[in-house]
Amino acid sequence: MEHVLEMLYPSSWWHDLWREGLATGNGITGANLYGGAKREILQLGRHDLWYNGSQEEVPDVHEAFIRQRQKMDEGNFCEASWEIVNALKETGYHSSLESQLPVANLITEQTPVKGFRAFKRQLDMEHAVARQQWNDAHMTMHREVFVSRAEDMVVYRLCAENATESKELLEYRLELEAFRNEGEPANDAIQAVWRDAQTEAVCENEHTGYLYFNSNRAQKDARYTDFGAVARISIGDGCLECFENKIKIKAAAQVLITIGLYVNEEKQSAWQRLHDRLESRTRNFEELLADSSALHEALYHSAKLHLGDSENRVTWSRTNEELVTEAFAEKQSPELIEKLWHYGRYLFICGSSPTANPFPLYGLWGGGYELQWCHNMANENLQMIYWHSLCGNLIEYNQAIFKYMNDRIPAFKENARKLFGIDGIYMTAGTTPGVAAPTQVVPVIINP
Incomplete structure (x- = not known):
């Protein structure tokens, strides 16, 4: 239990259940498991799906910089700080970060x-597996999910233990739907995603079925803006049938679901590609997990932290509730501190990759429509996220930042020329994959 976080209650954060979900991922694809015994949600995400931003051409206001310097020379620092900001606003300029x-x-x-x-x-940080379980009648229901590093697909298993006598009572309904955060008012952009959403269920035989999902995000200058998912559902016993774009499963003691995601790819080609890929990956849960775990463990164990003596470590099996209650009543235990350290490292490894976008402030698991500060903020936040990469023996993860920033050098050069009339680059503090122009038009951000 040294590398396991255990909780005795479902996610219960009011109208934001995803915040207390069990997160897993491979740095490219993320999955967040939450919900309860009757209705469980597996939130699926990717590092490169962003929406609802805009990047306008930056107006040439470099003369405001000249005025700013003059006022600074005169000692009017407060007035000077507003020169470039006011000049931008007077042009009607408005770019906005994506979410x-x-x-x-x-x-x-x-x-x-x-x-x-x-x-x-439980969250098994050593193997990057999220689990939920409960008892119903004489059966134990298990849910397990991980994101394969070897195959870049989500692997999700539903299992009923001791179900031999009562298999006929088992019934599941599975559905792929557009992302929703229940209880949060929907903005216009997310409503457009819902309107464009398409779902299909196809039963290829009584033991294998597919769920398909596709939608569209409005974005300028993009060849394709489709995104979606394909899920393969397979059972060894029982029966499977389609209804209302859902798949119903009866009398199956074990269900294996493998899921592939796509972004910026035309629907039909993506659906066919992922169908063929998932159809060819027919190994069982344990085999897929073994391949993925070997890759994850090498990263997770590339640095270690040990607090407390080794004799006491064998008893480190308390739940999150017990550890937190003790910390409020007395003091933080070495077990709690060490697990917090491991959890931060775990999220970093699961939520970022040297070949993906940098780790944003919510990782791959943000579950709101317009989350505050979900962008890449390079005034200090992005740096803090990556501090651990050096002392934590994960230096290769810094490649994501360098590539991300280098790809935006042309935009940063334009920023420097039009805002300040100088050569070089002006890196805006807040960026998202599709927006590198200034968006936070306030003195504390705009002024270098």
Whole structure:
């Protein structure tokens, strides 16, 4: 239990259940598991899906910089700080940062037999597996999910233990739907995503079915703006049928779901490509996990932190609730501090990659429509996220930042020329993958 976080209750954050979800990922693709015994949500995301931003051409206001310098020479520093900001606003300039957008939600609904008890959930940080389980009648229901580093796909298993006598009572309904955060008012952009959403369910035989999802995000100068997911559902026993773009499963003690995601790819070609890819990956859960875990463990264990003596470590098996209650009542235990360190490292490894966009402030698991500060903020926030990469033996992860910034050098050069009339670059503090122009038009951000 040294590398396991255990909780005895489901996610319960008011109208933002995703905030207490169990996060896993491979740096490219992320999955966040939350919900309860009757209705469980698997939120699916990718590093490169952003929406609802705009990048206008930066107006040439470099003469305001000359006035700013003059006022600074005169000692009018407060007035000087507003020169460039006011000049930009007078032109009507308005660029806005994009927001993260999860690709889709996979909803699992299960018909209760007698009602749940003994609920618990775990995050196995050593193997990057999220788990939930509970008892219903004489059966134990298991949910397990990880994102394969070897295959770049989400692998999700539903299992009923001790179900031999009651398999006929098992019933699941699976649906891929556009991302929704229940309880949060929807903006115009997310409503457009919902209007464009398309879902399909296809049963290829009584043991194999597919769920398809596609939608569209409005973005200028992009060849394709489609994004979506394909899920393959397979069972060894019981039966599977389609209804209302959902898949219903009966009397199956084990269900294996593999999911591929796509961004900026035409729907039909993406659906066919992922269908063929998932169809060719037919190994079982344990085999897929073994390949992924070997890659994850090498990263996770490339640095270690040990607090407390080795004799006491074998008893480190308390739940999150117990550890936090003790910290409020007395003091933080070495077990709590060490698990917090490991959890931060775990999220960094699962939420970023040397070949992906930099780690944003919510990782791959942001679950709101317009989350505050979900962008890449390079005034200090981005740097703080990556501080651990050097002492944590993950220096290769810094490549993501260098590539991201280098790709935006042309925009940064234009910023410097039009805002200040100088050669060189002006790196805006806040950026998103599609927006590198100034967006936070206030003195504390605009002035270098």
